[in-house]
Amino acid sequence: MSTTLEIKSKPRWERRKDARPQEVLAAALDIFVERGYAATRLDDVAARAGVSKGTLYLYFENKEELFKAVVRENLVPALNEAEDYVESYSGSSTDLLREFILAWWKRIGETKLSGITKLMMAESGNFPDVASFYHEEVISRGNALIIRVLERGMQSGEFRRIDKVHANLVIVSPVLMLMMWKHSFNALQPHPISTNDYLDCFLDLITRGLHAAPLSFSNTQ
Numbered sequence: 064m065s066t067t068l069e070i071k072s073k074p075r076w077e078r079r080k081d082a083r084p085q086e087v088l089a090a091a092l093d094i095f096v097e098r099g100y101a102a103t104r105l106d107d108v109a110a111r112a113g114v115s116k117g118t119l120y121l122y123f124e125n126k127e128e129l130f131k132a133v134v135r136e137n138l139v140p141a142l143n144e145a146e147d148y149v150e151s152y153s154g155s156s157t158d159l160l161r162e163f164i165l166a167w168w169k170r171i172g173e174t175k176l177s178g179i180t181k182l183m184m185a186e187s188g189n190f191p192d193v194a195s196f197y198h199e200e201v202i203s204r205g206n207a208l209i210i211r212v213l214e215r216g217m218q219s220g221e222f223r224r225i226d227k228v229h230a231n232l233v234i235v236s237p238v239l240m241l242m243m244w245k246h247s248f249n250a251l252q253p254h255p256i257s258t259n260d261y262l263d264c265f266l267d268l269i270t271r272g273l274h275a276a277p278l279s280f281s282n283t284q
Contacts, residue, residue, distance in 0.1 A: 084122045087112045088136050091129050096178030100130065100186045100193065131196055138179065141170050142204045149208055156216030157270050163212060164238065164266060167205075173258065177242045184243060206231050216273065223275040230273075237265050 090111035094103050105126055109119045123129040145163065152159045171177055187194035209231045216222030241261060 084132075085136070087114065087119055087122060087129075088133055091133050092137060092175065092179075095130065095133060095182060096175050099182050100126075100190060105129070127190075127193060130193060134179065134197065134200060137176055138171070138201050141167075142201065142208075145208055146204070149211055156212055156219060156221050157274070159215070160209075160212050160234075160270065160273075161266050163208070164234075165262060168238065168241075168258070168262060172238065172242055172245070178246060180239065180242050181246045184239070206235070209234055213273070220275055222273045225273070234269055 087108065091103070091108045094108055094111060098107075103126065105119055106116055108129065109116045112119070119129075123132060145167065148166075149159065149163065152162075171180070183194065183197050187197070210227050213222060213225070213227040213230055217224055217227070241256070241258065244256060245258075
């Protein structure tokens with residue numbers, strides 16, 4: 064007596080029912096950077112991660128919570144490391160500022176994470192709760208780090224006395240501009256900005272401007 068075996072393939076979602084939250088976060092980062100906050104749909108994140116929308120909701124209540132998790136997974140650890148680095152650094156404040164900016168660019172600026180910065184710059188006005196969260200967990204801590212480096216240099220006499228709050232904004236702004244340019248006009252330019260040359264020039268101007276030693280000018284008269 065023959066038995067007919069009925070073989071059914073498992074649904075696609077069942078095959079991935081054990082998907083980890085990290086897979087969802089990786090997919091969410093990609094789509095937030097590609098499409099922005101407003102245009103990101105949880106259906107698309109779930110599809111990119113290979114899970115059902117129901118599975119996504121097991122981990123994240125809504126899009127705002129998913130975005131917060133992306134930031135906490137990717138940007139907050141970088142800030143934790145930077146704070147430890149600044150606290151334990153034993154070299155000059157000039158070198159510390161230079162290393163901090165270059166390391167931040169390598170960790171954030173030249174990776175897809177810089178797209179989160181662009182997203183916040185573009186859409187924070189439409190999503191004040193998300194903007195408030197981002198400011199508290201990322202922007203305020205980044206600003207505090209740079210101010211700490213400036214204070215360190217002024218206390219040692221290496222940097223001249225300056226308005227450290229506004230100096231922080233002056234230091235941050237060119238780096239933000241470079242991130243924005245990278246995600247907008249850089250690909251359209253016949254000669255795209257060289258990030259290495261840009262950062263070298265920027266850091267040269269900033270560190271010379273901060274230095275306490277008097278500047279000497281050649282007398283051409």
